[in-house]
Amino acid sequence: FDAVEIHGAHGYLVNQFMSPFSNKRIDQYGGTILNRARFALEIIANIRSKVGSDFPLIYRMSVNEFVEGGLTTEDSKVISMLLENAGIDLIHASNGVYASTETIIPPTAVGHAWSANISEELKKVVSIPVIAVGRINDPLIAESVLRSKQADMISMGRGSLADPHLPNKAQAGQFDDIIRCIGCLQGCIQRNAQQLPIKCLVNPMTGHESERQITPASREKKVFIIGGGIAGMEAAIVAAQRGHKVEIFEKNSRLGGQWVLAAIPPTKEELGSFTVWQVNQLNKLGVIVHLNTDLTLEMIRDNQPDSVIIATGASPFVPNIPGKELGHVLTANDILQGSAQAGKRVVVIGGGLVGSETAAHLANHGHDVSIIEMNSDIFVGTPSATKHYLMKDLQHHNVAILTNTQVKEIHSDAVVVDNNGQLQTLAAIDNVVMAIGSRPVSFSVEELEQHVSEIVTIGDAQKVRKAMEAVEEGYLAGLTL
Numbered sequence: 001f002d003a004v005e006i007h008g009a010h011g012y013l014v015n016q017f018m019s020p021f022s023n024k025r026i027d028q029y030g031g032t033i034l035n036r037a038r039f040a041l042e043i044i045a046n047i048r049s050k051v052g053s054d055f056p057l058i059y060r061m062s063v064n065e066f067v068e069g070g071l072t073t074e075d076s077k078v079i080s081m082l083l084e085n086a087g088i089d090l091i092h093a094s095n096g097v098y099a100s101t102e103t104i105i106p107p108t109a110v111g112h113a114w115s116a117n118i119s120e121e122l123k124k125v126v127s128i129p130v131i132a133v134g135r136i137n138d139p140l141i142a143e144s145v146l147r148s149k150q151a152d153m154i155s156m157g158r159g160s161l162a163d164p165h166l167p168n169k170a171q172a173g174q175f176d177d178i179i180r181c182i183g184c185l186q187g188c189i190q191r192n193a194q195q196l197p198i199k200c201l202v203n204p205m206t207g208h209e210s211e212r213q214i215t216p217a218s219r220e221k222k223v224f225i226i227g228g229g230i231a232g233m234e235a236a237i238v239a240a241q242r243g244h245k246v247e248i249f250e251k252n253s254r255l256g257g258q259w260v261l262a263a264i265p266p267t268k269e270e271l272g273s274f275t276v277w278q279v280n281q282l283n284k285l286g287v288i289v290h291l292n293t294d295l296t297l298e299m300i301r302d303n304q305p306d307s308v309i310i311a312t313g314a315s316p317f318v319p320n321i322p323g324k325e326l327g328h329v330l331t332a333n334d335i336l337q338g339s340a341q342a343g344k345r346v347v348v349i350g351g352g353l354v355g356s357e358t359a360a361h362l363a364n365h366g367h368d369v370s371i372i373e374m375n376s377d378i379f380v381g382t383p384s385a386t387k388h389y390l391m392k393d394l395q396h397h398n399v400a401i402l403t404n405t406q407v408k409e410i411h412s413d414a415v416v417v418d419n420n421g422q423l424q425t426l427a428a429i430d431n432v433v434m435a436i437g438s439r440p441v442s443f444s445v446e447e448l449e450q451h452v453s454e455i456v457t458i459g460d461a462q463k464v465r466k467a468m469e470a471v472e473e474g475y476l477a478g479l480t481l
Protein backbone atom coordinates (compact mmCIF):
# COMPACT_ATOMS: atom_id res chain seq x y z
CA PHE A 1 0.00 0.00 0.00
CA ASP A 2 1.05 3.57 -0.65
CA ALA A 3 -0.59 5.09 2.43
CA VAL A 4 -2.61 4.34 5.54
CA GLU A 5 -5.95 6.02 6.18
CA ILE A 6 -7.28 5.95 9.72
CA HIS A 7 -11.07 5.88 9.61
CA GLY A 8 -11.86 8.42 12.30
CA ALA A 9 -15.29 9.31 10.93
CA HIS A 10 -18.94 8.23 10.72
CA GLY A 11 -19.50 7.00 14.27
CA TYR A 12 -16.97 4.17 14.21
CA LEU A 13 -14.71 3.49 17.18
CA VAL A 14 -12.11 6.24 16.74
CA ASN A 15 -14.87 8.79 16.07
CA GLN A 16 -16.83 7.53 19.09
CA PHE A 17 -13.96 8.60 21.31
CA MET A 18 -13.57 11.94 19.52
CA SER A 19 -17.23 12.91 19.63
CA PRO A 20 -19.10 14.35 22.63
CA PHE A 21 -22.22 12.81 21.03
CA SER A 22 -20.98 9.35 21.98
CA ASN A 23 -18.08 9.86 24.42
CA LYS A 24 -19.46 10.30 27.94
CA ARG A 25 -16.29 9.17 29.77
CA ILE A 26 -15.05 10.93 32.87
CA ASP A 27 -11.43 9.75 32.67
CA GLN A 28 -8.47 11.03 30.65
CA TYR A 29 -10.27 9.94 27.42
CA GLY A 30 -13.36 12.11 27.93
CA GLY A 31 -14.71 15.51 28.81
CA THR A 32 -12.45 17.86 26.80
CA ILE A 33 -11.39 17.98 23.17
CA LEU A 34 -7.84 17.11 24.13
CA ASN A 35 -8.98 14.11 26.17
CA ARG A 36 -11.44 12.88 23.52
CA ALA A 37 -8.68 13.15 20.91
CA ARG A 38 -6.27 11.11 23.05
CA PHE A 39 -7.38 7.72 21.65
CA ALA A 40 -6.84 8.87 18.04
CA LEU A 41 -3.52 10.50 18.88
CA GLU A 42 -2.26 7.30 20.54
CA ILE A 43 -3.25 5.30 17.43
CA ILE A 44 -1.47 7.79 15.18
CA ALA A 45 1.68 7.64 17.32
CA ASN A 46 1.60 3.84 17.28
CA ILE A 47 1.17 3.60 13.51
CA ARG A 48 3.83 6.26 12.91
CA SER A 49 6.32 4.35 15.05
CA LYS A 50 5.80 1.32 12.81
CA VAL A 51 5.62 2.85 9.30
CA GLY A 52 8.39 5.43 9.72
CA SER A 53 8.44 9.18 9.30
CA ASP A 54 8.13 9.30 5.49
CA PHE A 55 5.04 7.10 5.02
CA PRO A 56 1.78 8.97 4.26
CA LEU A 57 -0.81 8.87 7.03
CA ILE A 58 -4.33 10.08 6.26
CA TYR A 59 -6.99 10.76 8.86
CA ARG A 60 -10.64 10.62 7.83
CA MET A 61 -12.88 12.63 10.11
CA SER A 62 -16.51 13.66 10.46
CA VAL A 63 -15.98 17.39 10.55
CA ASN A 64 -19.61 18.17 11.31
CA GLU A 65 -21.68 15.32 12.73
CA PHE A 66 -25.00 17.07 12.13
CA VAL A 67 -26.48 15.76 15.41
CA GLU A 68 -27.42 17.57 18.61
CA GLY A 69 -24.37 17.60 20.87
CA GLY A 70 -22.11 16.23 18.16
CA LEU A 71 -18.90 17.60 16.69
CA THR A 72 -19.21 20.93 14.92
CA THR A 73 -16.93 22.41 12.31
CA GLU A 74 -15.36 24.63 14.98
CA ASP A 75 -14.58 21.57 17.14
CA SER A 76 -13.06 19.81 14.15
CA LYS A 77 -10.84 22.77 13.31
CA VAL A 78 -9.20 22.26 16.71
CA ILE A 79 -9.00 18.51 16.13
CA SER A 80 -7.36 18.97 12.73
CA MET A 81 -4.71 21.19 14.37
CA LEU A 82 -4.04 18.36 16.86
CA LEU A 83 -3.86 15.84 14.01
CA GLU A 84 -1.36 17.93 12.07
CA ASN A 85 0.72 18.32 15.19
CA ALA A 86 0.63 14.53 15.68
CA GLY A 87 2.13 13.92 12.24
CA ILE A 88 -0.92 13.30 10.04
CA ASP A 89 -0.08 14.12 6.39
CA LEU A 90 -3.58 14.55 4.95
CA ILE A 91 -7.01 15.22 6.37
CA HIS A 92 -9.99 13.60 4.67
CA ALA A 93 -12.95 15.82 5.54
CA SER A 94 -16.19 13.83 5.62
CA ASN A 95 -19.28 14.44 7.76
CA GLY A 96 -22.04 12.71 9.68
CA VAL A 97 -22.53 9.73 11.99
CA TYR A 98 -25.03 6.88 11.87
CA ALA A 99 -27.65 9.08 13.55
CA SER A 100 -27.28 11.47 10.60
CA THR A 101 -26.60 8.83 7.98
CA GLU A 102 -28.22 10.95 5.26
CA THR A 103 -25.15 13.21 5.44
CA ILE A 104 -22.62 10.37 5.14
CA ILE A 105 -23.80 9.11 1.75
CA PRO A 106 -26.21 11.76 0.53
CA PRO A 107 -28.61 11.02 -2.32
CA THR A 108 -29.34 13.02 -5.42
CA ALA A 109 -31.48 15.44 -3.37
CA VAL A 110 -28.27 16.91 -1.93
CA GLY A 111 -26.28 19.37 -4.00
CA HIS A 112 -22.90 18.66 -5.59
CA ALA A 113 -19.84 19.20 -3.40
CA TRP A 114 -22.26 20.15 -0.65
CA SER A 115 -19.60 20.06 2.08
CA ALA A 116 -16.71 21.74 0.24
CA ASN A 117 -17.27 24.85 2.38
CA ILE A 118 -16.69 22.65 5.43
CA SER A 119 -13.35 21.30 4.19
CA GLU A 120 -12.45 24.91 3.36
CA GLU A 121 -12.83 25.79 7.05
CA LEU A 122 -10.19 23.20 8.00
CA LYS A 123 -7.77 24.65 5.47
CA LYS A 124 -7.79 27.90 7.45
CA VAL A 125 -6.11 26.29 10.45
CA VAL A 126 -3.77 23.60 9.03
CA SER A 127 -0.99 23.62 6.46
CA ILE A 128 -1.31 19.94 5.48
CA PRO A 129 -3.56 19.12 2.48
CA VAL A 130 -7.30 18.62 3.01
CA ILE A 131 -9.44 16.22 0.93
CA ALA A 132 -13.04 17.14 0.07
CA VAL A 133 -15.70 14.46 -0.46
CA GLY A 134 -19.47 14.34 -0.89
CA ARG A 135 -21.52 14.27 -4.10
CA ILE A 136 -18.55 15.19 -6.25
CA ASN A 137 -19.40 13.08 -9.30
CA ASP A 138 -18.07 15.22 -12.11
CA PRO A 139 -14.47 16.28 -12.85
CA LEU A 140 -15.57 19.85 -13.54
CA ILE A 141 -17.10 20.10 -10.07
CA ALA A 142 -13.91 18.64 -8.63
CA GLU A 143 -11.85 21.23 -10.54
CA SER A 144 -14.07 24.03 -9.29
CA VAL A 145 -13.62 22.94 -5.65
CA LEU A 146 -9.85 22.86 -6.14
CA ARG A 147 -9.69 26.25 -7.87
CA SER A 148 -11.90 27.73 -5.15
CA LYS A 149 -9.23 26.55 -2.73
CA GLN A 150 -11.88 24.72 -0.70
CA ALA A 151 -9.73 21.59 -0.77
CA ASP A 152 -6.38 20.34 -2.05
CA MET A 153 -7.57 16.91 -3.19
CA ILE A 154 -10.88 15.29 -4.12
CA SER A 155 -12.18 11.94 -2.97
CA MET A 156 -14.82 10.11 -5.02
CA GLY A 157 -16.44 6.99 -3.59
CA ARG A 158 -19.60 6.46 -5.57
CA GLY A 159 -18.15 8.36 -8.51
CA SER A 160 -15.56 5.57 -8.70
CA LEU A 161 -18.17 2.82 -8.42
CA ALA A 162 -20.11 4.38 -11.29
CA ASP A 163 -16.98 4.83 -13.40
CA PRO A 164 -13.56 3.79 -12.11
CA HIS A 165 -12.05 5.30 -15.25
CA LEU A 166 -13.40 8.79 -14.51
CA PRO A 167 -9.99 10.40 -13.80
CA ASN A 168 -8.39 8.99 -16.95
CA LYS A 169 -11.37 9.96 -19.10
CA ALA A 170 -11.30 13.48 -17.64
CA GLN A 171 -7.58 13.76 -18.29
CA ALA A 172 -8.13 12.68 -21.90
CA GLY A 173 -10.98 15.20 -22.30
CA GLN A 174 -13.53 12.40 -22.85
CA PHE A 175 -16.23 14.01 -20.72
CA ASP A 176 -19.11 12.44 -22.70
CA ASP A 177 -17.77 8.98 -21.92
CA ILE A 178 -17.86 9.39 -18.14
CA ILE A 179 -20.67 7.46 -16.44
CA ARG A 180 -21.75 9.73 -13.60
CA CYS A 181 -23.08 8.53 -10.25
CA ILE A 182 -26.72 9.56 -10.08
CA GLY A 183 -27.00 9.42 -6.28
CA CYS A 184 -29.68 6.69 -6.35
CA LEU A 185 -28.06 4.71 -3.48
CA GLN A 186 -29.71 1.52 -4.77
CA GLY A 187 -26.73 -0.51 -5.84
CA CYS A 188 -24.19 0.69 -3.30
CA ILE A 189 -25.28 1.66 0.20
CA GLN A 190 -28.73 0.05 0.10
CA ARG A 191 -27.27 -3.31 -0.87
CA ASN A 192 -24.46 -2.82 1.62
CA ALA A 193 -27.04 -2.22 4.36
CA GLN A 194 -28.73 -5.47 3.31
CA GLN A 195 -25.35 -7.23 3.57
CA LEU A 196 -25.35 -7.89 -0.17
CA PRO A 197 -22.38 -7.34 -2.48
CA ILE A 198 -22.21 -3.83 -3.87
CA LYS A 199 -23.41 -3.11 -7.40
CA CYS A 200 -24.05 0.09 -9.29
CA LEU A 201 -27.23 0.97 -11.17
CA VAL A 202 -25.37 2.75 -13.96
CA ASN A 203 -22.47 0.30 -14.26
CA PRO A 204 -23.27 -3.44 -14.32
CA MET A 205 -19.54 -4.21 -14.27
CA THR A 206 -19.21 -2.90 -10.71
CA GLY A 207 -18.86 -5.79 -8.28
CA HIS A 208 -18.33 -8.21 -11.17
CA GLU A 209 -14.97 -6.96 -12.45
CA SER A 210 -13.37 -10.39 -12.45
CA GLU A 211 -16.11 -12.29 -14.26
CA ARG A 212 -17.63 -9.79 -16.69
CA GLN A 213 -15.63 -8.66 -19.67
CA ILE A 214 -16.73 -7.18 -22.95
CA THR A 215 -14.91 -9.32 -25.53
CA PRO A 216 -15.34 -9.41 -29.32
CA ALA A 217 -18.13 -11.78 -30.48
CA SER A 218 -17.04 -14.90 -32.37
CA ARG A 219 -19.40 -13.98 -35.23
CA GLU A 220 -20.98 -10.66 -36.17
CA LYS A 221 -24.76 -10.79 -35.80
CA LYS A 222 -27.57 -8.55 -36.89
CA VAL A 223 -29.31 -7.63 -33.63
CA PHE A 224 -32.73 -5.95 -33.48
CA ILE A 225 -33.84 -4.46 -30.16
CA ILE A 226 -37.50 -3.68 -29.54
CA GLY A 227 -37.66 -0.78 -27.10
CA GLY A 228 -35.18 2.03 -26.44
CA GLY A 229 -35.48 2.30 -22.66
CA ILE A 230 -32.45 1.97 -20.44
CA ALA A 231 -32.47 -1.86 -20.69
CA GLY A 232 -32.67 -1.87 -24.48
CA MET A 233 -30.01 0.82 -24.81
CA GLU A 234 -27.64 -1.01 -22.44
CA ALA A 235 -28.07 -4.21 -24.47
CA ALA A 236 -27.40 -2.25 -27.66
CA ILE A 237 -24.25 -0.63 -26.27
CA VAL A 238 -22.69 -3.90 -25.14
CA ALA A 239 -23.72 -5.81 -28.28
CA ALA A 240 -22.28 -3.05 -30.49
CA GLN A 241 -19.07 -2.93 -28.42
CA ARG A 242 -18.70 -6.66 -29.14
CA GLY A 243 -18.92 -6.04 -32.87
CA HIS A 244 -22.57 -6.82 -33.63
CA LYS A 245 -24.66 -4.67 -35.98
CA VAL A 246 -27.40 -3.28 -33.80
CA GLU A 247 -30.67 -1.48 -34.52
CA ILE A 248 -33.15 -0.17 -31.96
CA PHE A 249 -36.86 0.17 -32.73
CA GLU A 250 -38.57 2.60 -30.36
CA LYS A 251 -42.26 3.33 -30.70
CA ASN A 252 -42.01 6.73 -29.01
CA SER A 253 -40.39 9.88 -30.35
CA ARG A 254 -37.46 9.69 -27.93
CA LEU A 255 -35.19 7.16 -26.23
CA GLY A 256 -35.10 6.52 -22.48
CA GLY A 257 -38.51 4.98 -21.81
CA GLN A 258 -39.90 5.42 -18.30
CA TRP A 259 -36.47 6.49 -17.02
CA VAL A 260 -37.03 9.88 -18.63
CA LEU A 261 -40.11 10.27 -16.43
CA ALA A 262 -38.19 9.14 -13.35
CA ALA A 263 -35.96 12.19 -13.83
CA ILE A 264 -38.88 14.65 -13.79
CA PRO A 265 -39.71 14.98 -10.03
CA PRO A 266 -37.82 17.59 -8.01
CA THR A 267 -34.20 16.66 -7.20
CA LYS A 268 -34.26 13.67 -9.59
CA GLU A 269 -32.94 15.60 -12.59
CA GLU A 270 -29.54 13.96 -12.39
CA LEU A 271 -31.01 10.62 -13.47
CA GLY A 272 -31.06 12.12 -16.92
CA SER A 273 -27.25 12.02 -17.09
CA PHE A 274 -27.41 8.24 -17.51
CA THR A 275 -29.77 8.49 -20.50
CA VAL A 276 -27.51 11.12 -22.03
CA TRP A 277 -24.50 8.82 -21.56
CA GLN A 278 -26.32 5.88 -23.16
CA VAL A 279 -27.50 7.94 -26.15
CA ASN A 280 -23.96 9.26 -26.66
CA GLN A 281 -22.57 5.75 -26.63
CA LEU A 282 -25.18 4.58 -29.17
CA ASN A 283 -24.13 7.41 -31.47
CA LYS A 284 -20.44 6.67 -31.07
CA LEU A 285 -20.95 2.97 -31.70
CA GLY A 286 -23.06 3.54 -34.80
CA VAL A 287 -26.21 1.89 -33.44
CA ILE A 288 -29.11 2.68 -35.78
CA VAL A 289 -32.11 4.07 -33.90
CA HIS A 290 -35.61 4.03 -35.45
CA LEU A 291 -37.89 6.34 -33.45
CA ASN A 292 -41.69 6.35 -33.79
CA THR A 293 -41.36 2.80 -35.11
CA ASP A 294 -43.06 -0.46 -34.19
CA LEU A 295 -41.03 -3.44 -35.35
CA THR A 296 -43.37 -5.56 -37.51
CA LEU A 297 -43.14 -9.16 -38.61
CA GLU A 298 -42.81 -7.92 -42.16
CA MET A 299 -39.71 -5.94 -41.18
CA ILE A 300 -38.32 -9.05 -39.49
CA ARG A 301 -38.96 -11.13 -42.61
CA ASP A 302 -37.38 -8.51 -44.87
CA ASN A 303 -34.28 -7.92 -42.74
CA GLN A 304 -33.70 -11.35 -41.17
CA PRO A 305 -31.98 -10.40 -37.91
CA ASP A 306 -30.02 -13.14 -36.12
CA SER A 307 -31.19 -11.98 -32.70
CA VAL A 308 -34.10 -10.00 -31.31
CA ILE A 309 -34.04 -8.51 -27.82
CA ILE A 310 -37.45 -7.63 -26.43
CA ALA A 311 -37.13 -4.62 -24.13
CA THR A 312 -40.64 -3.23 -24.38
CA GLY A 313 -40.69 -2.13 -20.72
CA ALA A 314 -43.81 -1.63 -18.64
CA SER A 315 -46.94 0.49 -18.58
CA PRO A 316 -48.95 1.80 -15.60
CA PHE A 317 -51.22 -0.67 -13.85
CA VAL A 318 -54.68 0.68 -13.05
CA PRO A 319 -56.53 -1.48 -10.48
CA ASN A 320 -60.20 -2.23 -10.78
CA ILE A 321 -61.57 0.44 -8.46
CA PRO A 322 -65.14 1.68 -9.12
CA GLY A 323 -64.81 5.04 -10.87
CA LYS A 324 -61.36 4.38 -12.36
CA GLU A 325 -62.71 5.16 -15.83
CA LEU A 326 -63.75 8.74 -14.92
CA GLY A 327 -62.06 11.49 -16.91
CA HIS A 328 -60.30 13.09 -13.95
CA VAL A 329 -58.47 9.86 -13.09
CA LEU A 330 -54.90 10.08 -14.39
CA THR A 331 -51.70 8.05 -14.02
CA ALA A 332 -48.40 9.22 -12.58
CA ASN A 333 -47.00 8.90 -16.10
CA ASP A 334 -49.65 11.35 -17.40
CA ILE A 335 -48.51 13.90 -14.83
CA LEU A 336 -44.76 13.39 -15.22
CA GLN A 337 -44.79 13.43 -19.01
CA GLY A 338 -47.04 16.50 -19.01
CA SER A 339 -49.77 14.89 -21.12
CA ALA A 340 -52.41 15.92 -18.56
CA GLN A 341 -52.74 18.91 -16.26
CA ALA A 342 -54.04 18.33 -12.73
CA GLY A 343 -56.35 20.72 -10.88
CA LYS A 344 -55.67 22.24 -7.48
CA ARG A 345 -56.64 19.33 -5.23
CA VAL A 346 -55.11 15.98 -6.10
CA VAL A 347 -55.24 12.54 -4.47
CA VAL A 348 -52.35 10.23 -5.37
CA ILE A 349 -53.19 6.55 -4.93
CA GLY A 350 -50.01 4.63 -4.06
CA GLY A 351 -47.20 5.77 -1.77
CA GLY A 352 -44.31 3.88 -3.32
CA LEU A 353 -41.41 5.83 -4.76
CA VAL A 354 -43.27 6.74 -7.97
CA GLY A 355 -46.43 7.87 -6.15
CA SER A 356 -44.58 9.82 -3.49
CA GLU A 357 -42.27 11.51 -5.98
CA THR A 358 -45.22 12.38 -8.21
CA ALA A 359 -46.92 13.84 -5.13
CA ALA A 360 -43.77 15.87 -4.41
CA HIS A 361 -43.69 17.04 -8.04
CA LEU A 362 -47.32 18.22 -7.84
CA ALA A 363 -46.87 19.81 -4.41
CA ASN A 364 -43.79 21.70 -5.62
CA HIS A 365 -45.97 23.08 -8.42
CA GLY A 366 -48.58 24.44 -6.05
CA HIS A 367 -51.15 21.63 -5.84
CA ASP A 368 -52.77 20.46 -2.61
CA VAL A 369 -51.84 16.80 -2.49
CA SER A 370 -52.82 13.75 -0.44
CA ILE A 371 -51.17 10.33 -0.70
CA ILE A 372 -53.19 7.19 -0.01
CA GLU A 373 -51.14 4.11 0.83
CA MET A 374 -52.47 0.72 1.88
CA ASN A 375 -49.24 -0.21 3.71
CA SER A 376 -48.25 1.19 7.08
CA ASP A 377 -45.59 3.45 5.54
CA ILE A 378 -44.76 5.17 2.28
CA PHE A 379 -41.48 4.78 0.37
CA VAL A 380 -41.28 1.07 1.20
CA GLY A 381 -38.02 -0.31 -0.22
CA THR A 382 -36.52 3.15 -0.75
CA PRO A 383 -32.99 3.83 0.61
CA SER A 384 -33.31 5.58 3.97
CA ALA A 385 -31.32 8.69 2.99
CA THR A 386 -33.46 9.14 -0.14
CA LYS A 387 -36.56 8.77 2.00
CA HIS A 388 -35.23 11.30 4.53
CA TYR A 389 -35.01 14.16 2.02
CA LEU A 390 -38.24 13.24 0.21
CA MET A 391 -40.17 13.16 3.48
CA LYS A 392 -38.80 16.59 4.32
CA ASP A 393 -40.01 17.85 0.97
CA LEU A 394 -43.49 16.33 1.42
CA GLN A 395 -43.76 17.76 4.93
CA HIS A 396 -42.55 21.16 3.77
CA HIS A 397 -45.36 21.22 1.20
CA ASN A 398 -47.99 19.93 3.65
CA VAL A 399 -48.70 16.77 1.67
CA ALA A 400 -51.26 14.69 3.60
CA ILE A 401 -50.19 11.05 3.99
CA LEU A 402 -52.85 8.45 4.78
CA THR A 403 -51.31 5.05 5.49
CA ASN A 404 -53.15 1.78 6.16
CA THR A 405 -55.74 3.20 3.80
CA GLN A 406 -57.45 1.64 0.79
CA VAL A 407 -59.45 3.38 -1.92
CA LYS A 408 -62.98 1.97 -2.23
CA GLU A 409 -64.64 4.25 -4.76
CA ILE A 410 -63.76 7.20 -6.94
CA HIS A 411 -66.43 9.82 -7.64
CA SER A 412 -66.25 12.87 -9.88
CA ASP A 413 -65.26 15.12 -6.97
CA ALA A 414 -64.46 12.76 -4.10
CA VAL A 415 -62.65 9.58 -3.10
CA VAL A 416 -64.05 7.11 -0.58
CA VAL A 417 -61.37 5.33 1.43
CA ASP A 418 -61.20 2.69 4.12
CA ASN A 419 -58.84 4.07 6.75
CA ASN A 420 -58.05 1.39 9.33
CA GLY A 421 -61.59 -0.01 8.99
CA GLN A 422 -63.32 3.41 8.98
CA LEU A 423 -64.95 4.64 5.77
CA GLN A 424 -63.96 8.22 5.03
CA THR A 425 -64.70 10.59 2.14
CA LEU A 426 -62.04 12.92 0.80
CA ALA A 427 -64.14 15.66 -0.78
CA ALA A 428 -63.57 18.46 -3.28
CA ILE A 429 -61.04 16.51 -5.33
CA ASP A 430 -60.08 17.77 -8.78
CA ASN A 431 -57.98 14.80 -9.88
CA VAL A 432 -57.00 11.30 -8.83
CA VAL A 433 -53.54 10.07 -9.85
CA MET A 434 -52.89 6.32 -9.95
CA ALA A 435 -49.41 5.20 -8.95
CA ILE A 436 -50.06 1.60 -8.04
CA GLY A 437 -47.28 0.06 -10.09
CA SER A 438 -46.64 -1.20 -13.60
CA ARG A 439 -47.31 -4.23 -15.77
CA PRO A 440 -44.97 -5.62 -18.44
CA VAL A 441 -45.73 -4.54 -22.00
CA SER A 442 -46.02 -7.95 -23.60
CA PHE A 443 -44.72 -8.84 -27.04
CA SER A 444 -45.88 -12.02 -28.74
CA VAL A 445 -42.89 -14.21 -29.55
CA GLU A 446 -44.73 -17.14 -31.18
CA GLU A 447 -44.62 -15.78 -34.73
CA LEU A 448 -41.22 -14.22 -34.10
CA GLU A 449 -39.82 -17.63 -33.26
CA GLN A 450 -40.51 -18.83 -36.80
CA HIS A 451 -38.11 -16.24 -38.21
CA VAL A 452 -35.48 -15.58 -35.54
CA SER A 453 -33.31 -18.17 -33.83
CA GLU A 454 -32.31 -16.06 -30.82
CA ILE A 455 -34.91 -14.13 -28.80
CA VAL A 456 -34.19 -12.64 -25.37
CA THR A 457 -36.66 -10.75 -23.18
CA ILE A 458 -35.13 -8.33 -20.68
CA GLY A 459 -36.00 -5.78 -18.01
CA ASP A 460 -39.57 -4.82 -17.17
CA ALA A 461 -40.81 -6.59 -20.32
CA GLN A 462 -39.93 -9.83 -18.55
CA LYS A 463 -40.95 -8.82 -15.01
CA VAL A 464 -41.41 -5.38 -13.51
CA ARG A 465 -38.54 -4.58 -11.18
CA LYS A 466 -36.13 -1.75 -10.47
CA ALA A 467 -34.01 0.05 -13.01
CA MET A 468 -30.85 -1.62 -11.75
CA GLU A 469 -32.11 -5.06 -12.75
CA ALA A 470 -33.25 -3.76 -16.13
CA VAL A 471 -29.83 -2.25 -16.91
CA GLU A 472 -28.02 -5.36 -15.72
CA GLU A 473 -30.19 -7.64 -17.84
CA GLY A 474 -29.59 -5.43 -20.85
CA TYR A 475 -25.86 -5.60 -20.23
CA LEU A 476 -25.92 -9.40 -19.85
CA ALA A 477 -28.05 -9.84 -22.97
CA GLY A 478 -25.50 -7.84 -24.96
CA LEU A 479 -22.73 -9.92 -23.44
CA THR A 480 -24.21 -13.32 -24.28
CA LEU A 481 -25.34 -12.82 -27.90
Ligand code: SF4
Nearest residue numbers: 181182184185187188
Ligand atom coordinates in the same frame (compact mmCIF):
# COMPACT_ATOMS: atom_id res chain seq x y z
S1 SF4 B 1 -25.70 2.68 -7.25
FE1 SF4 B 1 -26.43 4.78 -7.62
S2 SF4 B 1 -25.64 5.99 -5.89
FE2 SF4 B 1 -24.54 4.05 -5.89
S3 SF4 B 1 -22.67 4.50 -7.05
FE3 SF4 B 1 -24.14 3.69 -8.51
S4 SF4 B 1 -25.21 5.48 -9.35
FE4 SF4 B 1 -24.13 6.13 -7.50
